[in-house]
Amino acid sequence: MSPASIAAPALVRARPTPPVRIVHLGIGAFHRAHQAWYTAHAADAADWGIAAFTGRSSVVADELRAQDCLYTLIERSSEGDRSETIESIVDAHPGDDVTMLLELLRRAEVAIVTLTVTEAGYRLDDDGRLRLDDPVVAGDVDAVRATRGTDAVPAVRSVVGRLATALRARHDAGLSAVAVVPCDNIPDNGRALADACRAFVEAVDPGDSGWLDQTASFVSTSVDRITPRTTIEDVATVRVLTGRSDSIPVVTEPFTDWVLHGRFPSGRPAWEDAGARFVTDIRPWELRKLRILNGAHTLLASFGALRGHATVDAAIRDPECRNVVERWWDEVENGLPDGLDLENYRASLVQRFANSRIAHHLDQISQDAPAKMRIRIIPTVLHELDNGRHPLAGLTAIAAVLVREGIRPDVTSITTELRRLSPALAARSDVPRSVADIARELERQSEALPLGPMTMPEHRRQHP
Numbered sequence: 219m220s221p222a223s224i225a226a227p228a229l230v231r232a233r234p235t236p237p238v239r240i241v242h243l244g245i246g247a248f249h250r251a252h253q254a255w256y257t258a259h260a261a262d263a264a265d266w267g268i269a270a271f272t273g274r275s276s277v278v279a280d281e282l283r284a285q286d287c288l289y290t291l292i293e294r295s296s297e298g299d300r301s302e303t304i305e306s307i308v309d310a311h312p313g314d315d316v317t318m319l320l321e322l323l324r325r326a327e328v329a330i331v332t333l334t335v336t337e338a339g340y341r342l343d344d345d346g347r348l349r350l351d352d353p354v355v356a357g358d359v360d361a362v363r364a365t366r367g368t369d370a371v372p373a374v375r376s377v378v379g380r381l382a383t384a385l386r387a388r389h390d391a392g393l394s395a396v397a398v399v400p401c402d403n404i405p406d407n408g409r410a411l412a413d414a415c416r417a418f419v420e421a422v423d424p425g426d427s428g429w430l431d432q433t434a435s436f437v438s439t440s441v442d443r444i445t446p447r448t449t450i451e452d453v454a455t456v457r458v459l460t461g462r463s464d465s466i467p468v469v470t471e472p473f474t475d476w477v478l479h480g481r482f483p484s485g486r487p488a489w490e491d492a493g494a495r496f497v498t499d500i501r502p503w504e505l506r507k508l509r510i511l512n513g514a515h516t517l518l519a520s521f522g523a524l525r526g527h528a529t530v531d532a533a534i535r536d537p538e539c540r541n542v543v544e545r546w547w548d549e550v551e552n553g554l555p556d557g558l559d560l561e562n563y564r565a566s567l568v569q570r571f572a573n574s575r576i577a578h579h580l581d582q583i584s585q586d587a588p589a590k591m592r593i594r595i596i597p598t599v600l601h602e603l604d605n606g607r608h609p610l611a612g613l614t615a616i617a618a619v620l621v622r623e624g625i626r627p628d629v630t631s632i633t634t635e636l637r638r639l640s641p642a643l644a645a646r647s648d649v650p651r652s653v654a655d656i657a658r659e660l661e662r663q664s665e666a667l668p669l670g671p672m673t674m675p676e677h678r679r680q681h682p
């Protein structure tokens with residue numbers, strides 16, 4: 219009999235199951251590597267259990283429940299692996315179980331709602347406003363209206379629709395406010411989500427959103443821990459490392475950071491015990507993270523792919539990629555305030571990107587790259603131009619993303635795309651031509667690769 223076919227023992231809870239006081243929406247790898255890890259490492263972890271909901275399919279909830287919601291977290295450095303069992307998640311549900319979501323928010327002891335639903339999950343437009351004309355959001359508004367004043371639970375499907383409905387249930391139950399803590403890479407994510415919830419509530423009942431402020435305190439956060447999707451190999455590794463069977467481990471890097479700004483009216487775990495930082499001004503930290511790390515990711519995901527690389531570590535080892543990333547960071551630094559310890563952050567980031575034992579696929583990172591560029595790249599490019607400098611690295615990032623998106627590298631096509639992305643940038647004389655020149659050169663270099671031109675990223679192949 220091969221070792222793989224011998225049944226391994228299941229994970230076991232070493233401590234009593236903590237009571238549910240946190241509800242999480244969007245249980246992917248990142249929540250399990252980040253907020254659930256912080257909660258498990260707080261001194262008062264015994265008091266804080268998480269009930270998690272999936273975003274779309276029910277698979278992760280089914281898998282978690284099959285193993286008592288326990289899972290292995292592998293901290294993977296360039297030297298080796300360290301594993302631990304995380305016990306903070308205590309229940310898991312499919313995202314469409316709105317009845318259960320409402321039931322949880324009607325419990326007085328529930329104090330926090332966290333979210334990791336990806337940027338796309340918020341359904342915001344280019345100006346950060348809820349897309350009320352999105353068919354799913356519009357359907358949710360109708361569904362909530364139709365059930366108003368009855369005991370029926372509306373079959374809401376959007377994240378904002380579900381959250382607003384759950385908050386309304388809490389308000390109607392006369393309970394104290396909860397903290398709502400979005401953990402996605404969106405600037406001022408607390409305010410953005412508050413605005414989206416208010417827009418939803420107003421669409422249902424114009425003039426009746428005053429209750430929202432009494433029921434929810436929206437906390438803004440900046441989150442940082444590189445966590446790729448779990449692979450089949452990771453499942454096998456856990457078995458070798460721990461001798462236990464676990465179908466949904468999570469692999470992450472040793473580095474982690476969590477910066478938060480906002481009120482927790484019904485209490486919170488002592489996340490600071492695990493290194494979380496509570497600040498009065500989150501903006502500088504959020505800019506550092508979104509422009510230095512996520513900006514470089516967006517740059518590598520396109521420029522690196524055009525040079526034939528598949529993962530972040532392969533790309534950052536390529537001197538051309540490393541050089542453009544360093545130039546990009548110089549450009550970003552010009553627009554950031556002092557006191558952000560940028561020298562160390564940059565140096566540690568090179569090590570983090572180069573961790574070849576974490577296979578972070580460029581294809582995964584390149585999802586929705588044009589929209590992300592608006593926040594992570596374009597403000598720096600405009601700032602550099604305003605100050606009379608030529609932001610070659612930023613323009614290279616824009617050109618590379620557009621080439622990867624299949625935009626033709628002529629001035630007319632590039633101008634059209636730039637107008638969509640940022641009218642202010644498109645209006646700068648010379649910018650469309652510069653981007654088109656760089657794009658042509660990148661396309662030429664990509665076509666000259668030994669394996670031929672890079673194919674389109676996976677998401678573009680699926681959704682042309």
Ligand SMILES: NC(=O)c1ccc[n+]([C@@H]2O[C@H](COP(=O)([O-])OP(=O)(O)OC[C@H]3O[C@@H](n4cnc5c(N)ncnc54)[C@H](O)[C@@H]3O)[C@@H](O)[C@H]2O)c1
Nearest residue numbers: 244245246247248272273274334335336339402403444445
């Ligand atoms: N993975 C990381 O390294 C990392 C690090 C920092 C921040 N983040 C943030 O966390 C997010 C989630 O990361 P992840 O690795 O867990 O991703 P993931 O793809 O596993 O998705 C997380 C959850 O979001 C749900 N979801 C996805 N698209 C949705 C949609 N359109 N509507 C509703 N729900 C949706 C999924 O069903 C899943 O439950 C990222 O998008 C990013 O904003 C991730």
Ligand SMILES: O=P(O)(O)OC[C@@H](O)[C@@H](O)[C@H](O)[C@H](O)CO
Nearest residue numbers: 403441442443444445512515583
């Ligand atoms: O989908 P995105 O671009 O928000 O995120 C992809 C990665 O850049 C991101 O997940 C990083 O790994 C993370 O933000 C590191 O903390």
